[in-house]
Amino acid sequence: MGTLPSATRSAVRPHSKWLDVPWLVFLLGLAALPPFWEWHKQLTLLAIGVVQLSESWLVTKWPRPGPAYAVVLKIMLATLLIDHTGELSINSSYYPIYFVPVITAALYFGPAVTLLWTSLASAAYLSYLYPALNEYSIDAAGYTVLAIRTFFFFLVGMVVNRVVVAYREQSSSYQQLAEQLTETNQALERAHAETRRSERLAALGQLTAGLAHEIRNPLGIIKGSAELLNQKLASANPLAAELSGYISSEVNRLSALVSRFLDFARPLQAETRPMDVTEVLDKALRPVEEQWRGGKVTVVREYRAALPPVPLDATLCEQVFVNLIQNAFEAMGEEGGTLRLEAVQRASDYRRGIEVRIQDTGPGISAELREQIFNPFVTTKSTGVGLGLSIVSQIMDEHGGSIRLLDTGGRGAGFGLFFPLPKAASK
Numbered sequence: 001m002g003t004l005p006s007a008t009r010s011a012v013r014p015h016s017k018w019l020d021v022p023w024l025v026f027l028l029g030l031a032a033l034p035p036f037w038e039w040h041k042q043l044t045l046l047a048i049g050v051v052q053l054s055e056s057w058l059v060t061k062w063p064r065p066g067p068a069y070a071v072v073l074k075i076m077l078a079t080l081l082i083d084h085t086g087e088l089s090i091n092s093s094y095y096p097i098y099f100v101p102v103i104t105a106a107l108y109f110g111p112a113v114t115l116l117w118t119s120l121a122s123a124a125y126l127s128y129l130y131p132a133l134n135e136y137s138i139d140a141a142g143y144t145v146l147a148i149r150t151f152f153f154f155l156v157g158m159v160v161n162r163v164v165v166a167y168r169e170q171s172s173s174y175q176q177l178a179e180q181l182t183e184t185n186q187a188l189e190r191a192h193a194e195t196r197r198s199e200r201l202a203a204l205g206q207l208t209a210g211l212a213h214e215i216r217n218p219l220g221i222i223k224g225s226a227e228l229l230n231q232k233l234a235s236a237n238p239l240a241a242e243l244s245g246y247i248s249s250e251v252n253r254l255s256a257l258v259s260r261f262l263d264f265a266r267p268l269q270a271e272t273r274p275m276d277v278t279e280v281l282d283k284a285l286r287p288v289e290e291q292w293r294g295g296k297v298t299v300v301r302e303y304r305a306a307l308p309p310v311p312l313d314a315t316l317c318e319q320v321f322v323n324l325i326q327n328a329f330e331a332m333g334e335e336g337g338t339l340r341l342e343a344v345q346r347a348s349d350y351r352r353g354i355e356v357r358i359q360d361t362g363p364g365i366s367a368e369l370r371e372q373i374f375n376p377f378v379t380t381k382s383t384g385v386g387l388g389l390s391i392v393s394q395i396m397d398e399h400g401g402s403i404r405l406l407d408t409g410g411r412g413a414g415f416g417l418f419f420p421l422p423k424a425a426s427k
Helices: 008-011 017-032 039-053 053-063 066-083 095-108 113-126 129-135 140-233 240-267 279-290 314-335 390-397
Strands: 273-275 295-302 309-314 337-348 351-358 402-405 416-419
Touching: 017 039, 039 053, 039 066, 053 066, 066 095, 066 113, 095 113, 095 140, 113 140, 140 240, 240 295, 273 279, 279 295, 279 309, 279 314, 279 337, 279 351, 309 314, 309 416, 314 337, 314 351, 314 390, 314 416, 390 402
Parallel strands: 295 337
Antiparallel strands: 273 309, 337 351, 351 416, 402 416
């Protein structure tokens, strides 16, 4: 295992200033102990304090080599300290200062690298054994003491490293849990928004159905009366016949509008069966292309290979695709552009399914309309009623799917339609 990532290091080595206070007290206490007037000792302790206080800055400035620099500096300073704190350096009472670089290595590195740094710190300490043997003899008890001290270097290093690794794993699990909770909350917010929209649509549907029925009856009477007047006055009064013709044509237009309202209000009952969504998409595209034949719109298909079949009501889904494709062609108009049709497999809200993306290069949808585009009676067309996308949203809800606006970066409009796979197929 190598150096910890920067984010983990910042969590392991806190930057709180008050944590440096115990270090300063510890170093001041060592400075006050004999030999007090040894200036080499005091300078070395001062250097250790400076390195310790600047460690966070060092690691932040050089994330990868910074921890290694800190450990090397502390090993060197620890070696200097015991060199000036006793006639026999190997027997210096300040030998525990080597715990400082060992613990630092345990904080920043994995177990294997911590063992390596601990070995280097132990080797630096035991390097004073050679000059000591040139002047003194060390008995078996002395070697035992040195071995115990060295073993404690390794023991402290591995214990601290084990705690750090456990803390790192726990922090990682908490972070993953937080990310999952965030995704869950976002999914709940989307579901809540879709539920509110469905409730609004249901209420408006009931109101629309009642009004449409009430309007259709007098329209039938008006149309019948106009046709009767036209028959009676066709030869006697040409102007009256022409006016009665206007009445009939406007009644027909209102009847078509009422029928659209009833389509919106009528409860949907999707009769689904597994189908290839790209076949339905191509079938919906053909009549629109035929209508706009000779235009300057280029159709680009990007269908992922071997897409699994999804439960669809072919008639309703064809209505969805025709509506969106027709809108795209109308948005690009005579200037033309590119219509991109995509079909990919992806996951949404912990479900797997097929997403169909329909994107054009027209003027797009303004920011103020993006939040309302699926609401009834919201339209960007001068002659539109604003029910097309509401009906599309109802059909997608009936399929257990969803529709969303795609982020096209201001280049046209795009819609993503998600059709969930059956539970057995999505596992």
